[in-house]
Amino acid sequence: MAFNFKEVMNKPERLAPGHRMCAGCGGTIVARTVLRALKPEDKAVIGNATGCMEVSTFMYPYTAWEDSYMHNAFENAGATLSGIETAYNALKKKGKVTENYKFITFGGDGGTYDIGFQSLSGAMERNHDMVYVCYDNGAYMNTGIQRSSATPMYADTTTTPVGSQSVGKMQNRKDLASIIASHDVPYVAQSTLLGTMKDLYEKAEKAIYTPGAAFLNVMAPCPRGWRYDTPDIMKICKLAVETCYWPLFEVVEGKWILNYEPKKKLPIEDFLRPQGRFAHLFKPGNEELLAQYQAEVDRRWEDLLFKCSR
């Protein structure tokens, strides 16, 4: 079905307003967009790793989730949802549940790349019919901007603070989408917040309606942790894509597909400059760090082009 922005935006909200997420939070936009990809007649159970999204949307006695929802702990969203999905299969077989249910879980990069990695890996390998959505804001934002394995190189975080002897995080970010693709699941995609959200919406729709396990890795800027001007979120996301820092791709049944190739690849500085967490890279004497950064972005981009050319 062709993407119709008006139609999509007129679908009922499944994450109700009144939650306590920050204004301009990327994660919230991810959740709302993904949920819109559900057919209105389909029921859903939403899972959630501990994090900003959980503590801000389900503060007793209020919930912002229109669908059934379960938060268990920080590190086990994958396993928890696999239990729910299996229960659905069992109860459907016994005729105790008759409606169609879909299973979607949201986790930040902390709950997904790091502490919840084993639980996610197990759920993906077992190929439960579920979608795991990582809203990747590149640090443990809920506890106050500590580095994660998703944090980009040289980012200034509260556990990799920039100082006289430090230029921020020394390691590159883990390429989680690629790791999950290596689990041989039917569908993996990387996306972010762009224009009408067509890219994310369509990937969410495919993820939800592809039988078996699916993983969406969605870059979701955090104005607090990234320190950019909050209304600029869409600009930041576009720059991430145009610099090839955050490429858009899918892995469908093992086949890598590049969704977008910039006509003119922008220098990585364009993505880094508006963000306070990288301000130190623009001080005189740090030109070499920027050159290294560019080289790493280029290396990863070439690797992706190679994967997608096969």
Place this chain on the structure above:
Amino acid sequence: MSIRERMSGNEAVAYAIKQINPDVMPAFPITPSTEIPQMVSTFIANGEIDTEFIPVESEHSSMSATMGASAAGARALTATSSCGLAYMWELLYVAASDRLPLVLALVNRALTGPININCDHSDSMSARDAGWIQIYAENNQEAYDNFIQSFRISEHPDVMLPFMACQDGFITSHAVENIELIETDKVKAFVGDYNPENYLLNAEMPMAVGPYATSPFYMETKMNQRLAMKNAKKVILDVAAEFEKISGRKYGFFEEYKLDDAEIAIVIMGSAAGTTKDAIDALRAKGIKAGLLKIRVFRPFPGEEIAEALKNVKAVAILDRAESFSACGGPVGSEVKAAMFDTGVNVKAVNYFYGIGGRDYTVESATSVFEDLMKIADGSMEPENFKYVGLRK
């Protein structure tokens, strides 16, 4: 007619699972509980039950998936031992506060380290404050009988708490004994169908589980868990009374063996009770009034009832198969003594550690404890705070 069989404790629990035919079982192998998920997988592979088995990648995930399945509206269970239970630790608390009526077949094993695969109660004792019902079996028959009763207690609307059905690793889990099984149709009728009031897959009424609760709400959650645990006392006895009707076997919070007129008594839990009974029989033959109180239900703790049952003895030994490293005593010892203090029962009491990491507990071990008790009772020996049974010299 009930079925006479020979089975190990693990087989007995697996057989109970087969008869109950629960909806979902996630599990991860760990000695000595591994046979339970293996046997259930075989029942499934042979089409004997239609339980959905999830071969998870860790115990952390087996508990997480069991919780998800239970919240979704399924009758769900898992099995583990020792480090497996420890790996679930955070979730044990969450399962209790989420009021999920799920069952864990725990085959007790020492909690590392050094690494040891043999029986003691350090795994379940470490989880005693997690908000779970804990019931312990002396033998294979009790492991089977307790398991059949587990879902009825856990799922009761006045309870809605997770249930740990404990048996001693290897001693009962792997030893084959005679057992009397109940016919499957009777078991099914007794356990009944599971139709929860609230569940995730209820299309009429969505449900949200696992909120963030701030200080103005959190404490009431804990108070309600305590109330549920209190309610469980009545439900455990009601279910036991009903179970007696289909099995002829009587269960309560604890078993008293020759305790009525006893002057000296041992309080113990699990398989060592059988050994202690043999020692008592031999002492009774010599005219020594020895008795036993075997705790079956540790959570909720039947403190008043235990103190009442012990009030007429002259000296009591409380035997712990787990350390708590308070340097004052073990978990069962501390709770029994506290219960006696609360109820004004002033009996000389001594706390022993025995069977740690599978150390043998023999009839001679029990007899040596009774010999100490005789001296304490006649005043020729002062009760020590705690002692060891069978410690290498």
